[in-house]
């Protein structure tokens with residue numbers, strides 16, 4: 401039986417993944433967290449603070465933890481020669497460089513959202529932004545629970561990348577990520593981001609394409625974390641046995 405290892409095991413997502421793993425025919429080899437406390441899964445697998453030991457024991461690794469731990473997780477998976485699914489968000493350029501390096505040695509899939517619905521939405525956003533042209537303004541609004549620590553969400557950035565790809569532009573140099581005070585008029589061609597935080601919202605995303613006299617709104621609402629957990633398990637199973645390289649959810653879902 402295939403065994404998964406979970407980096408960030410005691411977190412909200414780590415627990416959600418543990419709750420659906422056996423439905424998918426997987427066992428849990430163990431997990432890591434910032435503290436070595438407790439166990440995870442029906443088998444009572446140990447939670448430690450040692451990513452190398454976990455990567456040695458598991459067949460596939462899944463990371464829903466914090467960006468600061470990513471380098472150690474990549475190194476552990478490369479050393480053990482094991483595939484890694486990264487769901488952690490808030491990643492910066494140097495994290496993506498490190499993922500690219502690791503992907504020359506192992507199979508890695510990094511995504512801001514593992515759900516089928518959001519990844520289909522990204523394909524629709526790309527199509528809409530290609531067809532509408534850059535005189536339509538694109539704004540992305542997201543809302544998450546009060547505990548979320550990064551903004552914009554990884555999903556908002558994923559949707560922004562899809563919109564930018566549809567227009568054949570670079571997202572980093574065409575983003576507006578914080579308006580406050582006398583901002584001046586909207587800069588043509590920018591993709592805007594707005595983040596709301598509150599309550600227990602699992603994840604809402606709305607992409608607004610605003611033209612002169614009309615608006616298109618494409619959105620997704622996550623009702624719970626199980627959709628992310630099932631998507632993560634599906635992606636991890638798909639990664640098993642894949643050649644080294646960097647993969648995306650679109651590869652898994654055939655989108």
Ligand SMILES: NC(=O)C1=CN([C@@H]2O[C@H](COP(=O)(O)OP(=O)(O)OC[C@H]3O[C@@H](n4cnc5c(N)ncnc54)[C@H](OP(=O)(O)O)[C@@H]3O)[C@@H](O)[C@H]2O)C=CC1
Nearest residue numbers: 408410411412413433434465469487488489512513514628
């Ligand atoms: N791609 C996707 O589809 C989704 C991505 N996410 C992302 O996943 C990440 C986790 O989300 P969530 O579960 O809600 O967050 P939580 O804060 O609930 O969980 C994060 C866990 O990581 C642990 N952690 C901290 N440092 C380390 C470390 N060095 N090694 C291992 N574990 C560590 C934390 O421990 P402690 O609390 O003790 O510090 C905590 O248990 C976030 O970046 C979130 O945005 C979330 C949902 C879906």
Ligand SMILES: O=C(O)C1=N[C@H](C(=O)O)C[C@H](O)C1
Nearest residue numbers: 489512548553554555602603
């Ligand atoms: O932190 C969360 O909860 C979520 N994070 C991911 C993100 O940043 O987009 C995915 C999902 O929206 C939930």
